Amino acid sequence: MIQLVYNPHWFYGKDIIIDIVSIFVLFLIAFFSIKFYKLNKRNKNYLFLALSFIFIGCSFIFKIITNFTIYYHVLETRRIGFMTFTYNAVNSSHILFFVGFLIYRLLMLFGLYMLYSIYLKQQKSNIFLISYLIIISTYFSSSTYYLFHITSLFFLVIITYRYLKNYKKNRDSTTKLLAYSFGMITLSQVVFVFVAINTFLYVIAELIQLASYISLLITFIMVLRHGKKKK
């Protein structure tokens, strides 16, 4: 049978809280980015940043919906305790798992690709090619889980590298913290690749994700405060 969930039983539901925190941070930054875009419509990068964060935030929403249904089914079967019934319940959530996680992966990869494209300008033909590769790798691959996390890792390494370069240019606390935040998101993807080895790694990856999004929130608050202080 396909392994539906990698996290330990005692961690069920806690990863949902972590994802909700991530969504909040992503949508907050996206909201302000749209506000800034309205002030300066000549710089489309604000809009692209907002859209990429919205995509990533929506991907987490699909992850939550899917996870929540799977956890519900698992808990229900344990309470009733009939073997045949358990088998049916897991089977019925399998389609939802497949569709939900497919949308989660697509939105996440497109969000990351959009963010990557802000820093490495893409030609139109390139956009079509990468989009095609994202779709076939998420839908047709037999090792979708690994491919998804490795592709996310690839985008995140480049994005983090750009933020590090930006920090080296500006040398201040906000650019440094932003580079650290994305460095941690990248690290969480590295750990996610290896969760099949030990389910405890899933917990570690989720905790790194939580730390990275809290760090991103602090960065954003610092950006607003520095902006207010600046004369």
Next chain:
Amino acid sequence: MARKRSRIDIIADMLSSILDKGGEIKPTHLMYKSNLAHNQMKTYLEELIEKNCVRKITKNNHEYLIITNDGSRLLEKIREMKEFERTFGL
């Protein structure tokens, strides 16, 4: 070579110049302080007055420009935006 200022940069420079002078400034001083030609300043000033960010007053037979609350808020937003742009490298 310094890059050409954008519209939003010029507006921020004008509002900052007024604020640096304690919230009120003579039009000619504003023109010099924000490095603008007369016609350029006229266009931007009309826009700022229309949006209620700057107001004209007369004091001791001299014309002054004062920054309004809306103007201060706009400057604050622009500064936040600039900081955001710099941090994210946009």
